[in-house]
Amino acid sequence: xxxxxxxxxxxxxxxxxxxxxxxxxxxxxxxxxxxxxxxxxxxxxxxxxxxxxxxxxxxxxxxxxxxxxxxxxxxxxxxxxxxxxxxxxxxxxxxxxxxxxxxxxxxxxxxxxxxxxxxxxxxxxxxxxxxxxxxxxxxxxxxxxxxxxxxxxxxxxxxxxxxxxxxxxxxxxxxxxxxxxxxxxxxxxxxxxxxxxxxxxxxxxxxxxxxxxxxxxxxxxxxxxxxxxxxxxxxxxxxxxxxxxxxxxxxxxxxxxxxxxxxxxxxxxxxxxxxxxxxxxxxxxxxxxxxxxxxxxxxxxxxxxxxxxxxxxxxxxxxxxxxxxxxxxxxxxxxxxxxxxxxxxxxxxxxxxxxxxxxxxxxxxxxxxxxxxxxxxxxxxxxxxxxxxxxxxxxxxxxxxxxxxxxxxxxxxxxxxxxxxxxxxxxxxxxxxxxxxxxxxxxxx
Amino acid sequence: xxxxxxxxxxxxxxxxxxxxxxxxxxxxxxxxxxxxxxxxxxxxxxxxxxxxxxxxxxxxxxxxxxxxxxxxxxxxxxxxxxxxxxxxxxxxxxxxxxxxxxxxxxxxxxxxxxxxxxxxxx
Numbered sequence: 398x399x400x401x402x403x404x405x406x407x408x409x410x411x412x413x414x415x416x417x418x419x420x421x422x423x424x425x426x427x428x429x430x431x432x433x434x435x436x437x438x439x440x441x442x443x444x445x446x447x448x449x450x451x452x453x454x455x456x457x458x459x460x461x462x463x464x465x466x467x468x469x470x471x472x473x474x475x476x477x478x479x480x481x482x483x484x485x486x487x488x489x490x491x492x493x494x495x496x497x498x499x500x501x502x503x504x505x506x507x508x509x510x511x512x513x514x515x516x517x518x519x520x521x522x523x524x525x526x527x528x529x530x531x532x533x534x535x536x537x538x539x540x541x542x543x544x545x546x547x548x549x550x551x552x553x554x555x556x557x558x559x560x561x562x563x564x565x566x567x568x569x570x571x572x573x574x575x576x577x578x579x580x581x582x583x584x585x586x587x588x589x590x591x592x593x594x595x596x597x598x599x600x601x602x603x604x605x606x607x608x609x610x611x612x613x614x615x616x617x618x619x620x621x622x623x624x625x626x627x628x629x630x631x632x633x634x635x636x637x638x639x640x641x642x643x644x645x646x647x648x649x650x651x652x653x654x655x656x657x658x659x660x661x662x663x664x665x666x667x668x669x670x671x672x673x674x675x676x677x678x679x680x681x682x683x684x685x686x687x688x689x690x691x692x693x694x695x696x697x698x699x700x701x702x703x704x705x706x707x708x709x710x711x712x713x714x715x716x717x718x719x720x721x722x723x724x725x726x727x728x729x730x731x732x733x734x735x736x737x738x739x740x741x742x743x744x745x746x747x748x749x750x751x752x753x754x755x756x757x758x759x760x761x762x763x764x765x766x767x768x769x770x771x772x773x774x775x776x777x778x779x780x781x782x783x784x785x786x787x788x789x790x791x792x793x794x795x796x797x798x799x800x801x802x803x804x805x806x807x808x809x810x811x812x813x814x815x816x817x818x819x820x821x822x823x824x825x826x827x828x829x830x831x832x833x834x835x836x837x838x839x840x841x842x
Numbered sequence: 843x844x845x846x847x848x849x850x851x852x853x854x855x856x857x858x859x860x861x862x863x864x865x866x867x868x869x870x871x872x873x874x875x876x877x878x879x880x881x882x883x884x885x886x887x888x889x890x891x892x893x894x895x896x897x898x899x900x901x902x903x904x905x906x907x908x909x910x911x912x913x914x915x916x917x918x919x920x921x922x923x924x925x926x927x928x929x930x931x932x933x934x935x936x937x938x939x940x941x942x943x944x945x946x947x948x949x950x951x952x953x954x955x956x957x958x959x960x961x962x963x964x
Contacts, residue, residue: 608873608901725951725952
């Protein structure tokens with residue numbers, strides 16, 4: 398091979414290397430990415446600073462926060478089956494009242510002490526989200542949909558003697574869907590929004606963006622009185638009290654005045670008198686735990702964004718542009734920036750703007766997100782628009798916490814029969830810079 | 843005589859593309875609206891002393907067309923919905939064909955478009 402030829406090959410090879418490096422640098426510099434969990438103060442977890450009476454503020458702390466953070470044992474009613482042993486075990490990040498922490502999943506960290514002898518299912522990992530599991534079908538093929546708690550009290554030292562129930566068989570993950578805890582910040586405001594405000598907002602289209610993107614949506618309603626339900630991933634719960642009652646029973650196995658029967662009635666394990674937590678009629682009429690939880694959640698203030706609030710720093714141009722693009726690309730058609738509460742006997746909740754970034758309505762999210770579960774009027778692929786307040790500090794996204802990457806969560810909104818398809822097409826057509834501005838805006842919330 | 847006939851013919855030919863299609867009057871299109879409902883979008887075109895003007899009436903109310911141009915069978919205009927920082931401007935490009943206008947609508951500055959077919963309503 399001649400010197401010239403060798404030189405030519407080397408030159409071409411160097412040229413290719415330089416081109417490849419430049420390309421890589423360009424991609425690295427211009428590719429949009431989730432900035433990750435925002436640092437700084439939590440900006441959430443405190444009660445309303447104004448508008449609570451002395452009694453309400455005191456109730457938030459005790460019995461509210463004290464009961465919410467209390468670790469339950471079998472004599473309190475824990476089990477026979479449970480997912481975790483405290484409300485704040487699940488609702489913990491970025492502060493009490495939130496959702497999954499980014500690492501050190503309590504379902505893993507605490508398993509040895511709260512559920513000795515139990516096996517941690519494969520879908521629960523230390524760096525993954527806190528999850529509950531629902532089975533899609535029963536063994537006979539009929540629809541299930543119910544929560545199957547991860548752990549039992551069988552290995553605990555405080556279990557009733559003879560209690561030896563086994564964990565469910567979690568090996569068939571194709572028959573399972575998962576749910577992660579919903580953050581609770583500002584839920585008192587959500588509860589105080591009138592049905593009319595929700596339905597009017599859903600029907601309104603002043604900028605015709607909903608029509609442009611073909612966004613529909615409907616509210617979930619209570620089978621009892623027909624009013625709008627709004628809590629939970631499918632907006633299946635009417636009120637914070639119902640939410641607390643259900644979670645206490647389903648997640649911790651504690652029976653209460655709302656859900657007074659055990660989900661696991663094995664006579665060797667379910668030995669406590671029912672309901673296990675109740676109003677203290679003969680002990681000073683102390684409120685039941687569910688009322689304490691309700692008070693804690695109701696008086697928990699909405700999250701504070703990193704900028705743009707009164708008294709806070711101004712938002713950067715990038716974040717402001719991101720907010721404008723969030724509207725134009727149609728994200729805000731469902732993730733409605735704010736709704737206003739109606740009349741409330743709590744001043745902090747009375748005619749207040751809730752900056753929730755949700756319309757509280759159900760939307761078809763398509764084959765990619767469907768979980769096959771029906772709750773109330775919500776069908777298998779319908780989900781409540783997840784409120785985005787506090788999303789800047791959220792670690793996991795979507796109902797099952799399948800990703801910790803906000804960009805992936807956005808992309809997951811697009812699939813066959815998803816109402817968000819056109820919106821995501823629009824998002825994808827934006828330049829990387831503009832997509833980044835939307836991500837930066839979201840992480841400022 | 844022959845020259846003036848040619849002049850008239852030339853004039854008519856040069857004007858013809860501008861008036862080949864008649865756009866004046868009312869047009870209506872059906873679109874999928876909020877909440878899964880179908881809603882109507884009405885277009886009104888007319889000539890005034892300022893030239894062609896028009897308005898669009900949809901779920902967001904009535905808005906005037908701006909930057910309206912009609913050349914041959916192609917009409918373009920913009921309509922702004924909402925007010926202030928929340929407002930959204932739509933760019934319309936329509937092709938008039940008999941009693942039908944096929945519109946391509948985009949949000950100003952963005953890429954996704956949607957098709958809309960309006961038919962004469964008067």
